[in-house]
Amino acid sequence: xxxxxxxxxxxxxxxxxxxxxxxxxxxxxxxxxxxxxxxxxxxxxxxxxxxxxxxxxxxxxxxxxxxxxxxxxxxxxxxxxxxxxxxxxxxxxxxxxxxxxxxxxxxxxxxxxxxxxxxxxxxxxxxxxxxxxxxxxxxxxxxxxxxxxxxxxxxxxxxxxxxxxxxxxxxxxxxxxxxxxxxxxxxxxxxxxxxxxxxxxxxxxxxxxxxxxxxxxxxxxxxxxxxxxxxxxxxxxxxxxx
Amino acid sequence: xxxxxxxxxxxxxxxxxxxxxxxxxxxxxxxxxxxxxxxxxxxxxxxxxxxxxxxxxxxxxxxxxxxxxxxxxxxxxxxxxxxxxxxxxxxxxxxxxxxxxxxxxxxxxxxxxxxxxxxxxxxxxxxxxxxxxxxxxxxxxxxxxxxxxxxxxxxxxxxxxxxxxxxxxxxxxxxxxxxxxxxxxxxxxxxxxxxxxxxxxxxxxxxxxxxxxxxxxxxxxxxxxxxxxxxxxxxxxxxxxxxxxxxxxxxxxxxxxxxxxxxxxxxxxxxxxxxxxxxxxxxxxxxxxxxxxxxxxxxxx
Ligand SMILES: Nc1ncnc2c1ncn2[C@@H]1O[C@H](COP(=O)(O)OP(=O)(O)O)[C@@H](O)[C@H]1O
Ligand SMILES: [Mg+2]
Numbered sequence: 269x270x271x272x273x274x275x276x277x278x279x280x281x282x283x284x285x286x287x288x289x290x291x292x293x294x295x296x297x298x299x300x301x302x303x304x305x306x307x308x309x310x311x312x313x314x315x316x317x318x319x320x321x322x323x324x325x326x327x328x329x330x331x332x333x334x335x336x337x338x339x340x341x342x343x344x345x346x347x348x349x350x351x352x353x354x355x356x357x358x359x360x361x362x363x364x365x366x367x368x369x370x371x372x373x374x375x376x377x378x379x380x381x382x383x384x385x386x387x388x389x390x391x392x393x394x395x396x397x398x399x400x401x402x403x404x405x406x407x408x409x410x411x412x413x414x415x416x417x418x419x420x421x422x423x424x425x426x427x428x429x430x431x432x433x434x435x436x437x438x439x440x441x442x443x444x445x446x447x448x449x450x451x452x453x454x455x456x457x458x459x460x461x462x463x464x465x466x467x468x469x470x471x472x473x474x475x476x477x478x479x480x481x482x483x484x485x486x487x488x489x490x491x492x493x494x495x496x497x498x499x500x501x502x503x504x505x506x507x508x509x510x
Numbered sequence: 511x512x513x514x515x516x517x518x519x520x521x522x523x524x525x526x527x528x529x530x531x532x533x534x535x536x537x538x539x540x541x542x543x544x545x546x547x548x549x550x551x552x553x554x555x556x557x558x559x560x561x562x563x564x565x566x567x568x569x570x571x572x573x574x575x576x577x578x579x580x581x582x583x584x585x586x587x588x589x590x591x592x593x594x595x596x597x598x599x600x601x602x603x604x605x606x607x608x609x610x611x612x613x614x615x616x617x618x619x620x621x622x623x624x625x626x627x628x629x630x631x632x633x634x635x636x637x638x639x640x641x642x643x644x645x646x647x648x649x650x651x652x653x654x655x656x657x658x659x660x661x662x663x664x665x666x667x668x669x670x671x672x673x674x675x676x677x678x679x680x681x682x683x684x685x686x687x688x689x690x691x692x693x694x695x696x697x698x699x700x701x702x703x704x705x706x707x708x709x710x711x712x713x714x715x716x717x718x719x720x721x722x723x724x725x726x727x728x729x730x731x732x733x734x735x736x737x738x739x740x741x742x743x744x745x746x747x748x749x750x751x752x753x754x755x756x757x758x759x760x761x762x763x764x765x766x767x768x769x770x771x772x773x774x775x776x777x778x779x780x781x782x783x784x785x786x787x788x789x790x791x792x793x794x795x796x797x798x799x800x801x802x803x804x805x806x807x808x809x810x811x
Contacts, residue, residue, distance in 0.1 A: 270525055282809055290709040321525070340808060344531025344638035347805040356525035367636040372556045381552060384545040385639060436525065 271356055272437050272468040273319040273342055278351030280312040280337060280492070311337045312348070313492040321357070321436065324469040326479040326500050328507055329489035335472045338489070339439045342470065357436030357468075360386055362427070369426055371415035375406055378414050379429055386433045396432045403458075404428035405451075424451055431458050437468040456482070476504050531638055531805075535797050538640035545639070549647040554654060568655040569662070572614055576607055583728050599730055600767045604663075604670055608762040609727035609755045611659040615652055616689045616751060617718045623648035623697025624714045627705055631811035641804050642797070645697035649690060663762060670766040677778070678761040684782045685757030688750050691789035698796030702803040705810050725752040726759075731774050747774065750792075753785030 284307045311334050319325055327335045340346040341353050343361040368385040369378050379400055383393040401410050404424040414422060440459070459482055463469055473479050479486075479500065486503030488496040496503050539546060558564045580603055584590035590602035599605050626644035627634065634641055664672075674682075696714075704710035724746075726734065731752075735743045746752060760773045774781065 271527060272525075274527055290707045293707070340635075342530065344529075345635060345808045347531050353529060353531075354527035355530050356527045359530060361637060368633055370552060370556065372559050373552060377548075377552070377555075381548045384542075384548050385633065385637060387639075390544045 270321050271318060271354075272321045272323070273317070273356075273470075274352075274354045275315060275317045275341070276352045278312055278315050278341060278348035278353060279310070280334075280341070280346065280348055282309045282311050283307070284309055311492050312341070314351075315489075315493055316351075317487065317494060317497070319437075319468060319470065321468050322466045323485055324463045324483040325471070326483035326486045326503070327470055327472045327489065328476075328479070328486055328503055333489040334492040335489055336441055337492075339441055339470065339472065342437075343439055355437060358387065359437040359439065360430070360433045360435035361439040362430045362441065369414055369422070372413060374413055375401075375410040375417070375425055378425065379410075382426065382429045383433065386430060387435070388433055392434075400425075400428045400432050403432070403454075420448055420451070427455060431455075431462070435467075438462060438470070440469065440471045440473070442472055442474065476507070480504055533640050535640075535801055536642055536646070539642045539646050542640055542643060546643055546647055546650070549643060550650045550654070553647060553651045557651070568658060572607075572611055572659055575614075576603075576610055579610070579728060580606055589729065599771065601670055601763060604666060604766055605759060605763045606728065607666065608663055608758045609725075610722075611656065611663060612685060612689055612755055612758050613722050613725065613727055613751065614659070615656040615686075616693050616754075617721060618655065619649040619652040619690070619693035620696050620700070620714060621718060622652065623693065624700040624704055624711055626697070627701045627807065628708075628811065635808040635811045641807060642698065642800065645701045645800075646694060649694050649697060652693070653690065667762050667766055672762065672766045674761065674765060678765060681757040681778065681782065682761035684786065685754040685761065688754040688757070688782075688785040688789045691786070691793050692750050692754075695789065695793035695796035698793075698800040702800040702807075705803065705807055721751060725749060725755045727755055730771065731756060732771070735774075747781055748784070748788065750785040750788045753777075753781045757782055757785075 315334075315338070327338065329335050337346065339361060341348055342355060343359055344353075344355075345361070347353075368382045370381070373381065379397060380393055383396075383400075384390075388396075401407070404421075404427070406421060406425055409417065409421065414425075417425070438459075456478065459469065459471075463482065469483065471479055471483055483500045486496070486498060486500035487494055488503050488507060496506055554565075558567055561567065563570060580590075584598075584602045584606065588595050589598050591598035591600045623645035626648045627641065630644050633639070634644075700710045700714050722728065734746055738746060756774055756777055760777060764771065764773060
């Protein structure tokens with residue numbers, strides 16, 4: 269098997285700055301850097317992890333343990349302070365559905381725009397367009413401006429675009445709970461279909477039953493470090509029993 | 511844990527491990543042409559949404575500005591040549607308009623590019639894409655707005671007896687290029703800095719406020735030469751906006767006059783290459799700064 273993700277000893281500190289104003293920064297400098305202009309927060313701590321192609325990994329941990337931050341490092345949105353991140357193949361993050369959607373554009377325009385944002389070429393979008401609309405169950409509303417969509421329709425279309433980008437590695441952050449019950453089941457089926465097709469999945473979700481259903485491996489984060497890595501069932505029971 | 515699929519070797523090559531989030535700057539923008547096109551189209555659609563005049567605003571704004579300047583400066587302050595005012599500029603209306611639209615292109619480009627990174631924070635801190643796309647698309651959108659104004663200028667020139675030659679075409683293209691490169695470079699620079707210090711926006715506003723006045727848009731370059739002397743005039747000429755405006759005057763305004771006014775000495779042989787070089791240098795500086803700062807965009811936004 270080939271490596272999909274290789275993370276070696278990454279650290280990430282966030283600087284919580286108290287000012288965005290040049291004046292205050294200058295005053296602080298002139299006064300001999302007295303006082304705290306910023307506070308540091310260690311979000312990822314000497315974290316290493318390897319994922320092979322075809323693995324399905326559940327990323328677990330309490331709020332603020334660094335799950336989203338880790339996914340952002342894998343997708344390249346953030347760079348580590350130290351250590352290395354390397355990925356193989358195309359990585360697509362379903363970090364937040366509809367991040368690239370614009371309410372004043374039609375569903376059709378949004379499909380093209382979002383598809384391109386997620387790295388699809390014009391030909392790929394054209395080819396998959398019908399399938400995207402069909403999966404989203406948008407039908408004739410595809411040429412209506414997205415601001416007139418119900419929130420369910422909006423999420424369905426955004427999710428549909430994202431799953432049609434066909435990357436090698438999928439990062440899924442808290443988005444499996446979109447739309448109504450039947451659509452959730454459909455999303456889940458699609459995710460499992462991707463897993464069966466040999467795609468690599470990294471899933472973050474509060475729904476532990478769902479994660480146990482989709483993933484085989486579990487990784488538990490605590491204060492930005494991996495504290496447990498093993499079969500998903502074991503990791504979930506440890507999380508439940510604390 | 512893993513399924514037993516083995517990948518064919520050509521796929522292994524595509525899946526070689528690389529560090530994510532480290533792009534090739536403007537080269538990646540070129541590679542994402544399709545996305546750039548869609549971003550530009552989106553901006554054009556939504557800029558004037560909900561307004562009755564819509565895209566007509568791109569004519570109305572420079573139109574009103576032109577009329578106000580023309581009356582105040584051309585008529586009241588006597589910059590326009592007339593039988594009673596021999597010292598003025600012939601065809602002052604064409605002179606004024608050709609400069610105004612070029613500077614407006616610069617102003618709109620730079621002010622939208624400076625805000626483009628912060629305004630697209632929702633995307634930038636969720637999805638990795640070449641972030642240079644945003645300042646570049648801002649300049650592109652302004653160029654689209656510039657186009658109809660260019661058309662008006664050409665019509666006005668034709669009515670004033672404009673018959674351009676190859677040299678005029680060259681100076682027109684050069685003037686446009688100087689401004690486009692400069693606006694992209696400064697847009698990258700200030701757009702990136704704006705993520706850290708929102709003062710950047712205000713500084714740019716200040717810069718744009720004086721842009722019209724420190725280049726010969728409203729007055730003639732001869733006035734500067736007379737008052738400032740050779741040395742300071744050369745300093746004045748180093749400003750790429752000045753060179754671009756003079757190039758536009760050379761292309762559009764000068765052929766509609768007797769030519770007695772002339773363009774600054776060495777405009778074509780010296781200053782246009784200098785303007786292009788200065789703009790290119792600023793573009794590289796902007797790109798360099800942008801790349802140094804972009805690694806932390808996602809966490810700062
Ligand atoms: N851009 C940022 N600037 C400062 N702090 C941040 C930033 N992003 C996340 N954090 C902090 O880092 C910690 C980990 O966040 P996150 O990765 O979102 O946690 P999780 O997804 O596991 O809930 C949190 O305490 C959060 O407040
Ligand atoms: Mg999170």
